[in-house]
Amino acid sequence: MSTRQRDSTDGLEEPDDDKLLRDRVRENPRPAMVWLAGLAFLLLLEIGRVFAGVGQAFGIVGFTVELLAGIPTSVGDNVAGTLGSAAGFVATAITAVLMAFAVTVPVSASVPDAAVDILGLDLSRRGHRWAKRAELTFVVVAAAGLVAYTPVGGAFSALIGAITGGVDALASSLPSITSRELIPNAGHRLPEGGWEGTFLGLSPAAAWAIRTGLVFAYATTVLVWLWRGFDVYRTHYRLADWTPRDDTVRRFRNNYWGLFGFAIVFLFVVMALWAPAVSPVEAQHNIYEPNSHEFQYLDENGEVTSTTHVFANLDSRSDGQNTIGPMSYDDYNRWAPLGTTNRGQDMxxxxxxxxxxxxxxxxxxxxxxxxxxxxxxxxxxxxxxxxxxxxxxxxxxxxxxxxxxxxxxxxxxxxxxxxxxxxxxxxxxxxxxxxxxxxxxxxxxxxxxxxxxxxxxxxxxxxxxxxxxxxxxxxxxxxxxxxxxxxxxxxxxxxxxxxxxxxxxxxxxxxxxxxxxxxxxxxxxxxxxxxxxxxxxxxxxxxxxxxxxxxxxxxxxxxxxxxxxxxxxxxxxxxxxxxx
Amino acid sequence: MSQNAASTTTGDEATTASDTMVKVRDLKTYYDTGGLLSDRPVKAVDGVSFDIKRGETLGLVGESGCGKTTLGRTLIQLEEATDGEVLFDGTDITELRGDQLYEWRRNAQMVFQDPDSSLNDRMTIGEIIREPLDVHDWKTPADRRKRVKSLLDEVGLSPEHYYRYPHQFSGGQRQRIGIARTLALNPEFIVLDEPVSALDVSVQAEIINLLEELQDEFDLTYLFIAHDLSVVRHICDRVAVMYLGNIMEIGPTEELFTDPANPYTHALLSAIPKPDPTASRDRITLHGTPPNPRYPPTGCPFSTRCPVRIRPDEYEGLDDEIWTGINGLREIIRERMRADRSIRERVRERFGLETRFATIDETYDELFGGLAVPDDVERVLSEVTDAAGAHEEREALDRLNAEFGSVCDGVGPDGDGDPVEPEYYEVSDSGRLSYCHRHADEHRETAAVLDDRS
Missing domain, CATH: 1.10.3720.10 (MetI-like)
Structure with a gap:
């Protein structure tokens, strides 16, 4: 290149232009540490739910993998039914290889080239790409084969079982601030007035309101903290003082109709994610298995009695004649912030x-x-x-x-x-x-x-x-x-x-x-x-x-x-x- | 002016081999080939041959739709050539596939016509100019960033523009960005596809000057596609004039502009407004529009509109207006031959109702209405119109060609056989070539005939 170009580059030299994010954090660790500590603290508050979420994610992944893993054999079985077992085996193998290949295509770009270089082949650019895909496919198929057809599979599923079991155990044993155990709202009146079994002896309505309020406060805090994280990155660690992302964010922040939408969607998502915390009664007790769960209440004779949700629900239906409306208690001391359904369940x-x-x-x-x-x-x-x-x-x-x-x-x-x-x-x-x-x-x-x-x-x-x-x-x-x-x-x-x-x-x-x-x-x-x-x-x-x-x-x-x-x-x- | 017929493929090969960069031989690019619906491709580029020397600027001019952009795109393999070869330093790039093509692409780049459409609005200027470097895995990311900033400087923008977006720039600046991207890989050959036609006149000059500076600095070879003849005259060393997928004339710029040899070049140059009010030669008006490239005329591509068509000796004295009429009649019959008549049209015709096809007699009246047509000519013409009226267009056309056709229509001296096409004649000592029968010894030269007929 010409000298003129070299001159101009020298003038533009930016000393830390090509440093990695890791190096930049190491140079100035304080803001990143503060932010990370805050995030860790927030996660710690809800550690029980975090593990419950991880366990649920495991469940979803496991189900998906199982479903996909079943495809080759089910294709093979169908073929075997008409063409014989040999053809069925071939069909199973082909389906498995095709599926493995489909997985590798989007992934292969992020696998380092060194994976192909160890083969020692002199390949063209296109050949290189295909060699990498083929290699990955081989690895995937080999791993799947090991799991499916050898004793390794047993050990593998035992390992998976141990991990998921551990996560579930942690989820139920670790505390979280929005848990029902910490702020219980299910309890009954006492004959002499006041409440038994609720948070600090408050009324179920107040306990529920505190817990729900805490959920939304917590979710909002997390959102704000994530936003702060972006801010910290922008002010301390980003090379460019301006990128298009900034404008995207600014435009979104000035769009009030969009913010309204975001707020409602946020409420909706938080309600879905924290469903166990914002519901006044446990869904397992009230909806899924009302037969097998009892609870206590103060009956009209002034005695604390025990009953199952099935019977209580029958008496609490909102069906025109009988109504448990929003912001009220039913006859069984259960708080129904939005009333009950036509089948007596909590709305x-x-x-x-x-x-x-x-x-x-x-x-x-x-x-x-x-x-x-x-x-x-x-x-x-x-x-x-x-x-x-x-x-x-x-x-x-x-x-x-x-x-x-x-x-x-x-x-x-x-x-x-x-x-x-x-x-x-x-x-x-x-x-x-x-x-x-x-x-x-x-x-x-x-x-x-x-x-x-x-x-x-x-x-x-x-x-x-x-x-x-x-x-x-x-x-x-x-x-x-x-x-x-x-x-x-x-x-x-x-x-x-x-x-x-x-x-x-x-x-x-x-x-x-x-x-x-x-x-x-x-x-x-x-x-x-x-x-x-x-x-x-x-x-x-x-x-x-x-x-x-x-x-x-x-x-x-x-x-x-x-x-x-x-x-x-x-x-x-x-x-x-x-x-x- | 020497009038030796020179075949393009043999004459110049030996002399220019040393400094020729691009050698195009009988290149054809057709669209819609092998389609389900039609077996007649659009012949956008229909057999062109020329050379581009290292370090020169070859201009490519012609009216809209003549195939000049397609030719440029074929040269850098954005379009697949249907036939022929493009030798780039001796390698036929139309044969390159896969990795070889990918490697070769470094050498040849293109500046696009529309600066609004050639830059991706969702990417920053830095990303846009960097992309070719990323694609070819050029050095390290940090080096690439520096290179982009120096390129920005090179094309007259500032390095702070790295994080801006295209829509924050004016047309001229956007074109500079496009040029910077083109230069990123250090190409040797650049196709400039009307790079300034979408810009303001004042900005055009800046971009032209920038292109010239860059050419000097990086030893670039340009193919400059344009329809603005004054720009071409300013920047180009040699010029090729294109019409209907063929190169009509190619030679050194000044010579071609001052002393055109081909009738089409004459016509094209006469369209440049002259500041001198006492200029001697009148403007040459071409009749009609360029033919459909799906159905090019047989013989010379320009024969349908040529002001100096060769006429049979016995009709040489015929009035010009009658000739205009005869040419018009031929075009209309050709057009009628192509048009399919729907069932509805046929039924309407049977019952004597008016159809989309005006009767040939009306056409005849329109063309020859007020003219004194000699008897022998009129006799032939009435035979022709009778045949056309009976929907025997092929017969009508044969009759017309037999009587009034010449070598320009592809009619050979013996009257039958394959259509005759013109040859390239070397029309000056500089090796200028022109695609016209007029340069053959037995015919008079264009300029003389133009003077006669005007």
């Missing part, structure tokens, strides 16, 4: 666990569907031609069947067959998968135009002209333009999924009892709307509306925030507004 408990159900279904369905839609739209708009035609045909075929009908048919087929997918959440997971399958064509259609448009941009040609790989071109030059569309469409649809789940459950098709679901509450309360038990259908109805609106608002705000050009209009508008 707040039902609502918070129902939020869990809705959240899991919504996120699974939209996440999976959006993933399929984005991948297909990128592929079909980059390669065009036959890829595009095949995708169009596939999506048209799915869309030709009325969505609700398709969902009902598939869900009935799986539930009748008692398929393992239909077990979790009493059909909730099955519903999520079906939603993903039924909704991806819609999402794909809605982003097809934008992705075709962006694939025609000259910067895609430019990327091709300097040899960028198709995968990277799609990721860097096309996907960001589609992200905005899929976010807004996904957030619209997540509301749709929540409503559809509720609607199906309302019709008695979606999620079976006992898993709590908002749609079933509305179904149960619909005939009492004009009676004194109006709250049974109204409260979950309002909750659904709020959550759906909030998701839309949030999606809108995120789209505006990540679009740098939205800023131009805003400042122009501000300038003209100021001038006028």
């Amino acid at each position: 707040m408990t039902h609502l918070s666990y129902g939020a869990r159900t809705s959240l899991v279904i919504g996120i699974t369905a939209i996440g999976l569907g959006a993933l399929i839609a984005v991948v297909l739209s990128l592929l079909s708009s980059y390669y065009k031609g036959i890829t595009d035609i095949v995708t169009v045909m596939a999506s048209d075929t799915i869309q030709a069947v009325p969505a609700l009908l398709l969902i009902m048919l598939v869900s009935v087929v799986f539930q009748e067959a008692n398929h393992p997918i239909a077990q979790p959440l009493d059909g909730g997971l099955l519903l999520a998968l079906i939603f993903a399958f039924a909704y991806w064509p819609g999402m794909w259609r809605s982003i097809r135009g934008p992705s075709l448009q962006v694939s025609e941009q000259e910067w895609v040609d430019a990327a091709k002209s300097y040899g960028q790989t198709p995968l990277q071109t799609m990721r860097k030059h096309m996907a960001p333009y589609i992200a905005g569309y899929i976010l807004i469409y996904g957030s619209l649809l997540i509301g749709g999924v929540i409503i559809s789940t509720a609607a199906l459950t309302f019709l008695g098709l979606g999620i079976n009892p006992p898993t709590p679901e908002w749609g079933r509450l509305i179904d149960g309360g619909q005939s009492y709307v004009s009676t004194s038990s109006w709250h049974v259908a109204t409260i979950p109805g309002i909750a659904i509306v709020l959550v759906v609106v909030a998701f839309n608002a949030l999606g809108d705000a995120i789209r505006d925030a990540i679009d740098p050009e939205a800023d131009v209009d805003e400042s122009e508008a501000a300038a003209t507004g100021g001038g006028a």
